[in-house]
Amino acid sequence: MKVKHLLSAADLSREDAIAVLDTAREMAAMAGREVKKLPTLRGRTVVNLFYEDSTRTRISFEAAAKRLSADVINFSAKGSSVSKGESLKDTALTLQAMGADAVVVRHPAAGAPHRLAGWVDGSVLNAGDGTHEHPTQALLDAYTIRSRHGRIEGLKVAIVGDVLHSRVARSNVHLLHTLGAHVTLVAPPTLLPVGVHAWPADVSYELDAVLPGVDVVMMLRVQRERMTDSFFPSEREYSRRYGLDLDRLRGLPSHAIVMHPGPMNRGVEISPEVADSARSTIVEQVANGVSVRMAVLYLLLGGAP
């Protein structure tokens, strides 16, 4: 890969992105065999630096690094000097002294991984920064789409929900555009950023107008506190206008798949029947996460393919 860090999905060229997806497929095939560990990153240190609780993402990165035989250090905000108010810079210097080859960082502040990349010599992987990006989520989503549809180029993808506050949406728009898909963002106008017109995506306020033409529908989590801040009037109205229920599922083309980055608010943006339907890729997405993260670590740190 040409890049040293993975801070934004926009850092990835088409070639890089395809290399990740191809490598992830090999990693997944490997996981099926008896010996699950590869010696690739033996002697290398990967630090998981998590300033937000996200057990799913942390475990996924941890499993990925361990399957590549890396030494993994979990540096969580809880119970460490981080929670005692140590600055990000001081933490960075500590990680530097520990000889971290890669730092996987989850942080509530947008851009924290960019700051970190300026202070450590190792590679920085953005595992979600505030309302900015979550590039490995976009990669695993792309991987999931490719494994279901056999391709990404030319597909029509609807991303539905709280685009304004969604790091998943930002990363997906970049990556899906790079890979040649056609993205439509669907949300109430309050949950779309001012400036969204500059994104390589169409915008619609009307879910029912978009659904019949899609190959993929990706539902975003909508947090309940958005309601109290007047982004929309009530959960009921939100779910009536923008939620994916069985009626809407029936309106989808028969080949279309339903995705959700999790965690879900069942009954708000997605109904339980839809989440558990055969169209849903939600469980696959989690499984694919490990293979994709192995591929990213391998390509950033290991030998290039």
Place this chain on the structure above:
Amino acid sequence: MSKAYLLKGVRVLGGPAADLLLRDGIIAAVGRIGAATAKGAEVVDADGLVALPGLVDLHTHLREPGREDAETVESGSRAAALGGYTAVCAMANTSPVADTAGVVEQVFRLGREAGLVDVQPVGAVTVGLGGQRLAELGAMAESAAGVRMFSDDGHCVHDPRLMRRALEYVKAFDGVIAQHAEEPRLTQDAQMHEGVVSAELGLPGWPAVAEEAIIARDVLLAEHVGARLHVCHVSTAGSVEILRWAKRRGIRVTAEVTPHHLLLTDERARGYDPVFKVNPPLRTQSDVDALREALVDGTIDAVATDHAPHALQDKECEWAYAKPGMLGLETALSIVITTMLDSLGWDGIAERMSRAPARIAGLRSHGQAFAPSHAQVRGGASSAKGAPANLTLVDPQAKWTVDPSRLASRSRNTPYAGMELTGRVVATFLRGVPTVLDGKATR
């Protein structure tokens, strides 16, 4: 008796070469000055240097009392003198807040002790900048500091009723309210200009309308009560339109723009280096263009630095956790020369950086003309009796690269690090006494 200085070959406001004699704190003579007139004066070779009236900053954060680790009255005064300033208006958001006669007098006294520029304290409009109750504006006006400008800068006087009262009340002593125009409900959690770049960076936006709505309200309030309003750090094209309308209507409003809003845009936020985080935020290129145009046509009266020093740890962190603000005093003139000399000319720069701000702040001994009306011919030189010798000499061709570690400010948060600028202050005189000579502070 103070020493006299003969500045030889100086170009007053960029005009033809002449000599300036500074004696007894005033500009004693201008023109071709003979040896007899200049007897005893120290000669300063000012060949090719441009003389400007000492610059006046309407908007400086000196941080003392309270945050002496970031700046002191003395270190900020030194930075100001090196930037060509002879007077600065020290904002009230210190700790304690400058909301009483006691605090403004303390800052005033510290300024006099440092002796590098005239430090004119700005008083808070409301107690503790709380936006609830008027501070004792009259007491601050009557104090030794003689406060005429009041501002809750850092906060907007948001309550329209309180703003109306403040505008009305200070009419009694020809005061002016300097408003930090920011509708707080529209800027909750705001981190940068709301637009294309904020959408991409995932940083909560500070919309232009939050500034414009307050300016529109305030010019109407000022008109209604017949009071003076000054608008701090105007940053958007829409604000310019409202100010243009208000001035055409005869409303007594003045406005300032910062050097950074004349040069930098929100594109700088890419990379998330909080040295570019400032309030109001950096806007777009079309805002920059509108602000430059407004400065030329007089819709915006003055350039003010909003010099905002911050300790290292308040900038070496995540963008969202960083304090907003940038250094400005030592780079302002160079930025204005670099961006505006072609359109403003030297006289225009003198107007926007010295004469207009001196008028707005009511600083009568600053922003003086070099050719006063009482000029008398005396041996080929005209005498400018009474004009205080507050001036600065600029090398208009000098190029320099901004090195944060070499700034006189205690802080390092300049957004211009590594940038090459044109125009450098060589000397500054405060009442005939050099505060800067050969580009170095004299004390």
